[in-house]
Each structure stands twice: as structure tokens, then as C-alpha cells.
Amino acid sequence: MKQTGSGGMVIVAAGSGPTASAGRAARELARQIHALLQVGGRTLAVAESLTGGLVAAALTDIPGASASFRGGVVTYATALKASVLGVDSRMLDRFGAVYPPVAAAMADGVRTRLGADFGLSTTGVAGPEPQDGQPVGTVHIAVSADGDTIVRTIALSGNRGQIRRLAVENALGLLLGRLREESY
DSSP states (O other), rough: EEEEEEGGEEEOOOTOTTSSSSHHHHHHHHHHHHHHHHHHHEEEEEEEEETTTTTHHHTSTTTGGGGTEEEEEOOOOOHHHHHHTTTOOHHHHOOHHHHHHHHHHHHHHHHHHTTSSSEEEEOOOOHHHHHHHHTTTTTEEEEEETTTEEEEEEESSSHHHHHHHHHEEEHHHHHHHHHHHHHO
């Protein structure tokens, strides 16, 4: 249900709309992630930019998520990546926020600041315009564990919503792969 309140503010009832909860694929990935984290008694924190909290939403859609999910930080503004997550401000000034080492630093920063075993991050360009010289659909995702950070760069296509949804699924998929490697 969508209503317009005073001052033109749009009010959307909880549970309504396409982004109220994660899609089926993201929920399944999140379920598997929590199962692996909980078996090992490990925890996860997320830092998001272009996904704007959708990764955290997918993870918290799973009952019992609090056993392994420490929390998330949405650092949409570039300056917050430095002040909140500890990303090097000189790197941000020189290369912008859409840069693979920024994704790595975001994952490392959220892992250490939130006291988690794993950090997961997303940064990129959902559109409709290019950013930092990067085309729409450029996404960098990273998974950080103590002493080990994996970064993947992907090129996605679609509209803004599709790019964000696919970024969530790819980020969760990268983390799940990392957790599976560790469990063998």
C-alpha cells in the first residue's frame, strides 16, 4: 500500500513493494550463509554502497539471523567510507568510490569495526548515470576474513533495480563460495 502523506512524503507500508524483502535467490543464498556461519560459530558484518542496505535485508530475512549477523553499515556518501569504515581518503580522492581496493577496504573496515569474523562489501554504479568514470553496471564486491580479502569486479546490465538485485545476489554468492572453501 502506498499513500502520500503531508508534505508530499510517500509512505509505504511494511512488507509492500518489490524491495520490502529479498528475492528468492538472495534468501536461499542467505539461508546457506547463515547455516555455514552458525556451524562454525562465526559472524558477519556488511558495508554497502550501491545496494543501500539490500544485502543486510536479505541476511535478516532469515529467522535466527542474529546468531551470526553482527550488523551492517550503508556508506552511500563517499566521505563516509573514509570516516566510518576507515577507507583511505587519498585513495577515494584519487580513484573514487567505484574502485576494487575501495571494496576491499570497506569489507576489512566493517569486519574490524563491527567485530565480525567476515566482512562483505558492495560498491558500484547502479545508474542511471556513470560515476567516477565507471559505466553503469560496474560493481565491486569483497569478502574479508582475517588476513584474506577477495575482491570481484562484475559488469551487470539492466535497470537500476535489476543491477542492485544482481549485485546483492553476486555478493552473497561470493561470500557463500568463500565460506564453502573454508569448511573443507
